[in-house]
Amino acid sequence: MECVVQGIIETQHVEALEVLLQGLSGVPKERVRVHELCLKSGPNLGVVPSEVRLLCDLAQPTPSWTIRHVGGAMRGAGAEQISVLVRTIVESKASNNVLRYFYGIGYKLDHEVLKVGFAFRFQRGAQFTVTVTSANKMPKLHATDEAVAVTPGIQLVEITAPAAANNYNDVASSVTAFCEYLAPLLHLSKPGNSTGIVLTAGAAAASLMSSGGAKTL
Amino acid sequence: MPAAKCLMHWHPNPGVTLNSQILAEACGCAESLGGTKDGRWKTSIIFYRPMTRDGTAAGGAQQQQPNDVARELLGVALHERPGLYFSILRPQRLVLQADAAFPLVMEKLQSYKARVTLNFEGFQYQLGDFCLRIGKCVPNNSETLRGIMMEVEYYPLSSIEKSRAIMEDFFDIWQETLAKKSLPGRFIHVESNFSDYGLSDNYSFQHTAIQYATCLQQLMAAVRA
Numbered sequence: 001m002e003c004v005v006q007g008i009i010e011t012q013h014v015e016a017l018e019v020l021l022q023g024l025s026g027v028p029k030e031r032v033r034v035h036e037l038c039l040k041s042g043p044n045l046g047v048v049p050s051e052v053r054l055l056c057d058l059a060q061p062t063p064s065w066t067i068r069h070v071g072g073a074m075r076g077a078g079a080e081q082i083s084v085l086v087r088t089i090v091e092s093k094a095s096n097n098v099l100r101y102f103y104g105i106g107y108k109l110d111h112e113v114l115k116v117g118f119a120f121r122f123q124r125g126a127q128f129t130v131t132v133t134s135a136n137k138m139p140k141l142h143a144t145d146e147a148v149a150v151t152p153g154i155q156l157v158e159i160t161a162p163a164a165a166n167n168y169n170d171v172a173s174s175v176t177a178f179c180e181y182l183a184p185l186l187h188l189s190k191p192g193n194s195t196g197i198v199l200t201a202g203a204a205a206a207s208l209m210s211s212g213g214a215k216t217l
Numbered sequence: 218m219p220a221a222k223c224l225m226h227w228h229p230n231p232g233v234t235l236n237s238q239i240l241a242e243a244c245g246c247a248e249s250l251g252g253t254k255d256g257r258w259k260t261s262i263i264f265y266r267p268m269t270r271d272g273t274a275a276g277g278a279q280q281q282q283p284n285d286v287a288r289e290l291l292g293v294a295l296h297e298r299p300g301l302y303f304s305i306l307r308p309q310r311l312v313l314q315a316d317a318a319f320p321l322v323m324e325k326l327q328s329y330k331a332r333v334t335l336n337f338e339g340f341q342y343q344l345g346d347f348c349l350r351i352g353k354c355v356p357n358n359s360e361t362l363r364g365i366m367m368e369v370e371y372y373p374l375s376s377i378e379k380s381r382a383i384m385e386d387f388f389d390i391w392q393e394t395l396a397k398k399s400l401p402g403r404f405i406h407v408e409s410n411f412s413d414y415g416l417s418d419n420y421s422f423q424h425t426a427i428q429y430a431t432c433l434q435q436l437m438a439a440v441r442a
Binding site: 041042043044045046047048050052067069071088090091092093094095097098100101104105106107 | 267268269270271285286287290302304306309311312313314315316317318319321322325326327328329415423
């Protein structure tokens with residue numbers, strides 16, 4: 001399973017966020033360019049309708065594929081009390097015929113999106129991955145070179161950290177604590193509970209850029 | 218790059234029942250050729266069947282499926298690469314290579330269910346540049362013998378074409394040695410059509426997965442006959 005929070009930021013403040021993340025993490029950023037295809041099961045296949053995501057990592061010299069199943073969010077009083085979403089995730093690397101494979105077993109393409117941006121991966125109480133990406137849609141099927149932004153001027157920020165049944169509370173606390181550092185620039189919350197942009201982000205970004213970035217903590 | 222391999226299955230003479238004595242004789246044959254036993258091995262094939270929303274097709278091989286649903290998937294877990302998992306769609310001639318988490322993805326999707334697991338297991342022999350794996354095919358948690366097969370690996374080459382002649386020579390020696398034991402049947406190699414699956418001449422683990430699927434098909438046909 002994993003803990004996840006999301007938020008949005010105006011593109012004009014992304015550079016400041018990058019400076020802040022660089023300072024907090026102390027690791028170099030990685031380029032993100034992922035073609036994500038969301039497939040859904042055909043009308044009569046499966047006990048329940050199901051959804052699977054195929055991610056093609058285009059940032060590598062040779063594109064690599066990952067199959068990703070995102071499970072339902074953890075429910076109950078415990079889950080309500082924490083400010084991050086805890087959900088099951090299963091991933092498997094796959095060969096480049098994976099799309100044809102899923103078409104072959106009865107899945108259909110629901111939508112596709114190209115995510116472009118950067119990521120920081122680092123250890124901070126848990127193994128964090130922070131991605132800052134813009135979502136782009138394709139005017140034609142699979143035409144990633146012609147992709148255009150879905151929400152121009154706005155980028156998605158996502159923090160994920162792997163967790164297990166016996167430690168998700170600790171991981172959630174680590175994620176929540178890390179979110180505090182980013183609070184001047186953006187609000188992060190459970191996916192689906194968007195709290196919009198932070199009004200003071202402009203001033204915080206200006207301050208960050210003028211001070212030359214944060215120091216590694 | 219993996220070394221070239223060739224799979225063979227035991228084809229019993231008409232009317233002869235399969236028994237584990239054949240396996241013991243084949244192992245003896247490997248030793249008489251100078252092979253040294255150096256461990257056990259196990260490869261598994263898992264049959265997946267579709268599950269439909271009305272719950273009718275979970276186990277029925279004969280039931281009608283919608284056209285866009287695969288009637289059967291084969292999962293292959295190879296002994297030599299425990300971190301990998303292969304899934305074969307025979308009608309589409311497609312072999313997917315994934316990692317060991319793939320069965321869990323399938324479980325989560327609840328669209329195909331693992332129904333039957335067959336294990337190929339036995340002993341491994343080193344014989345110069347060759348590795349021989351001789352084993353039986355049995356259902357999971359059962360000792361019912363479904364077949365006997367062997368895997369011949371030739372370490373120096375990964376090109377199927379280049380290794381063909383030496384494999385044939387080895388096969389001739391093997392058949393000659395085995396013939397002395399007057400067993401009621403023989404080992405047969407059935408060519409898998411790798412190019413149909415888009416695989417090249419350079420041997421890969423996907424080739425092995427395809428060969429296991431072909432071998433299994435032959436074993437089942439032999440049992441039916």
